[in-house]
Every structure is written in C-alpha cells, then in structure tokens.
Amino acid sequence: MNQPTLADEEIIVHLIKDFIEREGLFKKSDKKYSKVKKTRELIRRIQYMELSYGRVVDDIPQTIRDLVNYLKTQPISRYLPLLSQDLDIELQKEFALGRYNQLTPAILELITEDNAHEQIQKHIVALREKIIKSGKEEFYEICRFFFAAENNFETRNNLKRRMTKLKIPASWQDEIIQNFYVSVGNKKLSKEFCPYCGNPLTNEHLETSKVCRHFKQTDFFFKPITKSFNITEEVYCFDEKVVKSIVIPNIGEQRLRDLLLTIPGVIEVVMYPYFDSYDLKVVTKTRTFWIDVKDYQYPRSLAQYFAKEYKQAQKLLRPRQTDIRSEDVFLLIPKHRIEISSDRYLKRLRTNLENRNLSRIKVISEGDFIKLLKKEIKGDY
C-alpha cells in the first residue's frame, strides 16, 4: 500500500469540512445523494489512511456514527501527519470535531484559503488587463472600491446604475456582474445587511465573523444597511470569495491609508500602485515604502500562497520595477488580524515561510511598520 501523500490528507480535510458544514443562507443546497456519497468517501479515505499506517481494523470507522466518534476522539496528527507538521504542538493533539460537532480551530487552520483567493484573483487580473488597455489607472481603485458593502445584495439595474455613476464603462458592467456576483434568485426581501462585509445580518453574524466584530468594536461603527426588494426582481450578491479577497481587505487597507496620512512627514500614500503590484506606496522625504497587505486568517495558508504563487513572492523579494529597492518592500499584517488571531501569528508566519524557503520575505506588523516609518521620518538611525 502506498504511503498517503499531502494531497490525500488535503482531500480528507475538505471532506470533513463538507461533512460538517451547514448550508449557508442562500447557497444552493447540495443534493442529498452527493452528501452521502462524500461521507462514504471520507470514511473510505480514513480507512485507507489507517490501514496504510498498519493500524488494527477494530479501530477503523465503518459507519457514520463511528466516523463522528473517530473525528471527536482521534488527534488530527494520527491521520493527517504531514499536514499537521505545520501546526503548533498543542494543535496537533486536537481533534477535528469539538463537543458540539463543530470544526475545531486545528482543523480550520488546515483548510486552505488560497483556492478561493486564486479563483477571484483570475477575474481581478482580467479586469486589470481591461483597465491597462483603457489607459485609466484610476479605474483600478474605483473598481476595487465598488465592491463595498452597499453593492452587495442588489438588483442588476441598481448595480449597473452605481457603476455608471462611477463612470465604469457600460461595456464592462455585465462582465463584472458575471465574474464577481452570484444570483440568489428573486426573493422577497426586506433585510438588514452587515455594514462591513455586506452579508445578511443575522443574530449570530457579528459573533461568527471575527473580522466584522472587530471592526464594529474598534475604529469603525457603521449602521446596518437595510434593503427591500420586489418579489419579481432578481437579486445579486457577491460571490463569497469577493468578500474574502476584496471587501474585507479593502476595509483594512483604507483604514491603514487614512491612518498613515495622519503621520506628519508622510508625503503621499498611493493605493494599489503599479496596477495593484502592491497595496500601498508610502512616500516620505527620504524613503519610499512598498507594502503588500495580506489578511489571511491562518499563517499557514498565507505561507502556502507565496510558495505556490512564485510571482507574488518574487514581487516581495526582487521587484521588477527599477525604482523599487527590495529593502523597501514589506509584507504587512494588519492590526485586526493580529488582534483577532493569536499573538503568535507573526512568529508562526515566519516559521511557515522559513519551512518553504521564503524567510527572506520581510514580514512586519502594522504597529511595527508605523514605528519604522516614524523613525525614518525623524531620521534617527
């Protein structure tokens, strides 16, 4: 029997996620059949994993009940030895499921976020190409900002009206809707939406979305957005991946830009310079910084993203543009991310980058970057 590979382990993680997750509010429900099929597949894969490590047949789950019990009593390092190497020792001992059949932080950390980012990145790249061709760099910022909370859960007409107002060419509009939105059908809705990410504001939303709760508690407080729709109108909401890779980061980046502009001696802050090669360009009298802001929930996923996307890593290590010195390029982790994750986020990110031979990427927290910037401005080295 072949030794299981990393890919085998990744499939198990995703099957566990599918097995346990409830349907989202508007998501098309999985056909029951495929759910059952996936559960069987999960049992089969765990059996294979156990057998290939030479374990006793009695220990191996056969039924759904066994499976639940197994996921609640066996440490993940038992059947995911390769993946769990990236985790802290105490997380390696954790089970996949908690007392109430919820996914534990340990297993959640193994669910990579980068697939979602990758797909939406493709659409962003396509949009960027259009903008480059049009020769109007300012469209880039406009389009990024368009994906703000108030443009979620809207009718096609309203979306187009808003785009037209921002002078986004009419010929791009359908494609933008097609690539970044999904239809949720024609529902009669009069609902409140989260002012941060634009998702429906349920009772638990601000509890379950750590990021939105954080924004609510700290610098920003926005009122919920209320919208009503007619029963005959088709309503469009963001593709979930847009919330994750555009909307939430935008809140953080805008806030950071505003904050940086309050520091005396900061001459200019440009968002998405070189058509989004970086997130921020920060200019002082003596030095220009190029900042890539990355807001991943788990350090492991972020390190994996750079390992997979060589171009992105290269951008931080050896910039293509001749006016960018590599010592001025930083990977910045926003304040809210460090505050809502553990205080070891940065340490774990650095370890994960080292494990992938990417230790030369300069990781900096928002707080430390501000200190560095102030030092530069004062000129005391």
Ligand SMILES: [Zn+2]
């Ligand atoms: Zn939200």
